[in-house]
Amino acid sequence: MTRVSLITGGAGGMGTATAKVVGRDHAVVLCDVRQDRLDGALAELRDLGIAATAVHCDVTDRQAVDELFDTASGLGPVTSVIHAAGVSPSMGDGDHVMRTNALGTVNVNEVFYAAAGDGAAIVNVASMAAHLLPDELIPTGQFPLAMRDDEAFMSSMATACGIGGEQARSGLAYAISKNFVKWYSSSQAERFNARGLRIVSVSPGSVDTEMGRLEEQAGAGAMVADAAVPRWGKPEEMAELFAFCVSDRAGYLTGTDILNDGGVVASMRERARVAQAG
Template structure:
């Protein structure tokens, strides 16, 4: 029976690129909400002789996520989950962004925690946006609500986002939702370790995918131009990192976030420091 790697958002740019790496050693189960993209991803993997099952599933629905894991587990033991499913600010309003990125992450991780066998790992995709958001704007004290009362959590996040001007609200919600992904992947590491599980997050910068390019006109393009590595990241560069984090080679890695952004955050922080010193 083959070992299985589940990749949410598996029909997207980073998800499919990761499947091409992980699929060398595992049976791959791709989850996405768009069947046409799933079919295309499956065909692309089949051309590479990679075994892939595709499941149309919405990560914001806990029951659907449980069904996804049940179907994947029937293929073989799930040893890794790479959670790339998410949306960008250009794809919806603040509530949609928060629900997809934060609640989607919560659902996938909690079902993983309940069902995964010892030694398994989940790798969550956060964002450099979470690193750029000032600490005082991150409502971390309210993040634990997600574990006990989803409705109260979403109401608290809405209260944080509502004062932001309409044109910037989705972007702010995106940064907060990805800060939640980082928080969850760190704060829950000890709990996961109690079941012999690892949980890690990775924060990409501007990656050359369909979703990444949606943000090119919303500021990401300028950030890339000023980065230490002045170009868009490649999906394959993220895929190799995600696959490593999910592998046995990274068996000591848990409870942390890896920023892979071409130096954007480091550059911006240093420029801010210099500017403050010259003020």
């Protein structure tokens, strides 16, 4: 039976690049909120001989996510999910960023947990931003609210994102929401393992995609220039890692985050240490 790989945010740069990798031995289902980009990605994949299906889906809508998995399961067993859907600070206000990145992750992962069969794996795309925010600014104690009360979670996160004023709210929402993705992927590992499932997060740095370039003038460009590897990451470099994480070759990998940022975080931490020591 044909194995199926489901990719959210599948029409984005990293999503489409990942489809080209997993599509070598899986049927691929792409979901995205932008129909125009979905149509383009689908045509590109079919030109490469990859069996692909496109589904217009907003991951913040649990019913839509249920229907997405129903479509994917109708093609064969869903053995892997790459959850790349998300928005950056330049793409909306703090509420939109938090709802999409955090609650969207809960929706996709909980439906995966309920629907996937033994041996399946999911990788959630976090961000290097999850590694840069001071621990005291991360409301980890309130994160479990997302599992039981969406609005209580959003209210709590709005308070946490308000400490820097309105100008900083969207950026803080992004960093905190990606911390949530990282936390969720770790905290749920034991529960997922009880059903024979693996869950991992990957934190990309600045990647040369449409979304990545939106943040170039907001600070990402400077971080790239100062990184240990002073260039933008390639979508294909992220895609190969995502594909490995959900493959059988990574069968012992779960409950952790992989930082793939060209050494940005390492460089920043070491420079801060040297400056403090001096």
